[in-house]
Amino acid sequence: MIREIITCIRSHIGDRVLGIRLSAEAMVPDGATGEEMLEVCQQLESDGDLTYFSFVLGSASTLGGSTHIVPPMEMPADYAMPAITKLTSALSLPVIVTGRINQPQTAERILCAKEADLCGMTRALIADPDMPAKAITGASDKIRVCIACNQACTGHGLLGFPISCIQYPESGRERTLGVKTRTESPRRVVIVGGGPAGLKAGAVVAERGHSVTLYEKTRRLGGQVLLAQLLPSRLEFGGLIDNLHRECLHAGVEIVTGTEVTPELVAAEPPDALVIATGATPYVPDLPGADEAHVVTAWQVLSGAVTVGASVVIADWRSDWIGLGLAEQLAAAGSRVRLCVNGTHAGETLQQYVRDALVARIHHLGVEVTPYARLVGVDQDTVYFQHTASNDPILLEKVDTLVLACGHQSDTQLETALKSYAGELQVIGDCLAPRTAEEAVYEGLKIGREL
Numbered sequence: 001m002i003r004e005i006i007t008c009i010r011s012h013i014g015d016r017v018l019g020i021r022l023s024a025e026a027m028v029p030d031g032a033t034g035e036e037m038l039e040v041c042q043q044l045e046s047d048g049d050l051t052y053f054s055f056v057l058g059s060a061s062t063l064g065g066s067t068h069i070v071p072p073m074e075m076p077a078d079y080a081m082p083a084i085t086k087l088t089s090a091l092s093l094p095v096i097v098t099g100r101i102n103q104p105q106t107a108e109r110i111l112c113a114k115e116a117d118l119c120g121m122t123r124a125l126i127a128d129p130d131m132p133a134k135a136i137t138g139a140s141d142k143i144r145v146c147i148a149c150n151q152a153c154t155g156h157g158l159l160g161f162p163i164s165c166i167q168y169p170e171s172g173r174e175r176t177l178g179v180k181t182r183t184e185s186p187r188r189v190v191i192v193g194g195g196p197a198g199l200k201a202g203a204v205v206a207e208r209g210h211s212v213t214l215y216e217k218t219r220r221l222g223g224q225v226l227l228a229q230l231l232p233s234r235l236e237f238g239g240l241i242d243n244l245h246r247e248c249l250h251a252g253v254e255i256v257t258g259t260e261v262t263p264e265l266v267a268a269e270p271p272d273a274l275v276i277a278t279g280a281t282p283y284v285p286d287l288p289g290a291d292e293a294h295v296v297t298a299w300q301v302l303s304g305a306v307t308v309g310a311s312v313v314i315a316d317w318r319s320d321w322i323g324l325g326l327a328e329q330l331a332a333a334g335s336r337v338r339l340c341v342n343g344t345h346a347g348e349t350l351q352q353y354v355r356d357a358l359v360a361r362i363h364h365l366g367v368e369v370t371p372y373a374r375l376v377g378v379d380q381d382t383v384y385f386q387h388t389a390s391n392d393p394i395l396l397e398k399v400d401t402l403v404l405a406c407g408h409q410s411d412t413q414l415e416t417a418l419k420s421y422a423g424e425l426q427v428i429g430d431c432l433a434p435r436t437a438e439e440a441v442y443e444g445l446k447i448g449r450e451l
């Protein structure tokens with residue numbers, strides 16, 4: 001069928017360029033193998049109607065195969081090339097390759113090794129539309145590298161929203177939020193908090209010509225991203241902070257770490273405007289029986305502050321990366337892990353490809369998942385849930401440790417302490433309402449444009 005379609009198109013378009021995008025390997029059981037695809041491509045090539053091939057990996061026929069359509073960060077940059085080059089080396093037509101090529105250096109390696117004639121870089125250009133210009137002018141170190149989180153690009157697209165980027169919310173909003181006017185009356189702006197919201201606000205405010213000082217109370221910038229990047233296969237998420245930090249430095253933001261902003265500090269040198277982006281802390285529910293049980297938070301486990309027992313229950317109220325990632329980490333370390341999610345399924349709030357790659361891994365590790373589970377209590381060796389649809393009790397017995405992944409609560413301490421502050425005061429990110437890094441960066445941009 002595909003041969004007839006191509007021949008028919010060719011008969012209508014004369015000698016115009018005609019290419020086809022194909023999956024070099026379906027990556028699903030019983031799906032097309034590399035050898036079979038080579039045969040298909042050789043036939044298509046010998047028909048003489050095509051100008052080029054465009055190769056990716058994966059198949060939409062299963063959820064597992066679909067994860068390769070827009071591969072998440074656990075699939076290393078360049079990972080598709082070994083499978084694809086088996087085809088390209090045996091074909092004569094020009095070849096485009098796509099899949100986790102996120103930096104010009106990687107594309108250059110592929111082209112120099114003659115593994116392809118052209119590299120497709122989809123998310124790399126959503127994250128940084130200036131990437132080609134920066135590469136050509138020798139400014140590669142200024143490129144905002146895509147971290148393959150899939151949150152705002154394909155994540156938005158699959159939900160029916162316009163696409164964007166969590167690191168660069170200007171993408172897809174070029175005519176509105178992409179426009180940044182330089183200020184005619186520079187002000188002194190203090191940003192409190194060096195997480196995603198504060199860093200983005202700092203970079204944008206400084207880019208517009210204001211004088212900006214950003215305070216972070218700990219020694220390291222990053223906020224919750226420092227923890228998020230510790231989840232299995234999520235190290236690249238930390239690139240969000242590297243990119244925003246560099247943008248702050250480039251825009252001239254003065255960064256002061258290891259200094260807590262207090263009302264006294266503000267009073268000593270009042271800024272024209274103050275942006276509070278102090279983030280959030282773990283939400284710990286008032287849980288009957290918690291005193292007699294071993295109850296810890298996800299943050300404590302991730303930071304290594306506590307150890308867990310051999311039998312662990314994770315109460316996952318958000319159905320996101322944290323519950324799933326901790327389940328993977330603890331099961332891989334040898335614990336029996338039961339993951340109880342409030343939602344209809346584990347990872348319910350995640351982009352599909354990210355969710356399914358994670359679900360596949362916890363399935364391999366034997367994690368037991370209970371959906372529709374609302375945490376109601378705990379005692380020495382039992383955790384009590386209620387089924388959110390039937391209201392029936394769910395009892396999980398022989399438990400050593402209960403890990404709470406119950407979301408976050410805003411850190412409003414500074415905002416409260418500055419209630420009588422007379423100057424302009426803005427609150428953004430999780431400090432306003434706990435959500436994700438995407439909303440934090442978006443609000444940083446919005447406030448950065450408005451100040």
Ligand SMILES: Cc1cc2nc3c(=O)[nH]c(=O)nc-3n(C[C@H](O)[C@H](O)[C@H](O)COP(=O)(O)O)c2cc1C
Pocket residue numbers: 021056069070071098099100101120121122123124153154157163
């Ligand atoms: C927002 C978005 C929309 C996409 N739409 C299509 C599409 O319509 N057809 C297609 O073949 N691939 C589509 N893709 C997949 C990309 O072409 C590409 O194969 C994939 O993102 C992996 O490449 P990358 O790592 O350079 O992003 C889309 C990807 C994204 C992020």
Ligand code: SF4
Pocket residue numbers: 123124126127145146147148149150151152153154164165166167168
């Ligand atoms: S949202 Fe994430 S995956 Fe999508 S372009 Fe931005 S950094 Fe890349």
